[in-house]
Amino acid sequence: MKKNADFAIGQIVHHRLFDYRGVIFDVDADFQGTDEWYEKNARTGTPPKDEPWYHVLIDDDGRVAYVAQRNIEVDITKAPIEHPLLANFFARYTEGHYQSKNLLN
Numbered sequence: 691m692k693k694n695a696d697f698a699i700g701q702i703v704h705h706r707l708f709d710y711r712g713v714i715f716d717v718d719a720d721f722q723g724t725d726e727w728y729e730k731n732a733r734t735g736t737p738p739k740d741e742p743w744y745h746v747l748i749d750d751d752g753r754v755a756y757v758a759q760r761n762i763e764v765d766i767t768k769a770p771i772e773h774p775l776l777a778n779f780f781a782r783y784t785e786g787h788y789q790s791k792n793l794l795n
Contacts, residue, residue: 694742695717695742695744695759697714697717697744697762700787701714701764701787702765702768703746704763704764705755705761706761706762710751711767712747712771713747713749713776715747715775715779716744717742722743727756741760743756744756744762749772749773750772750773752774768786
């Protein structure tokens with residue numbers, strides 16, 4: 691059963707298990723990685739593949755994460771994110787949310 695995305699592009703989130711903050715820059719309706727990646731990286735209780743997965747720029751890290759919906763929550767700090775790729779995806783930061791550079795039609 692597919693589930694709607696609980697989080698949006700530009701939203702700052704907190705990883706429940708690994709305790710990092712980040713900003714979502716893309717969303718997949720369901721898992722889009724390989725079985726090999728899933729076996730190697732989804733060590734957090736086998737998150738469901740049929741729920742949304744998020745591409746996240748990790749704060750103060752420079753890395754990108756691919757995260758299951760159940761492993762993230764809203765970040766309550768509303769502090770901006772520091773990441774070298776931010777300008778590639780977002781135009782500005784306003785009130786705890788990043789505005790995407792690419793507006794949808």
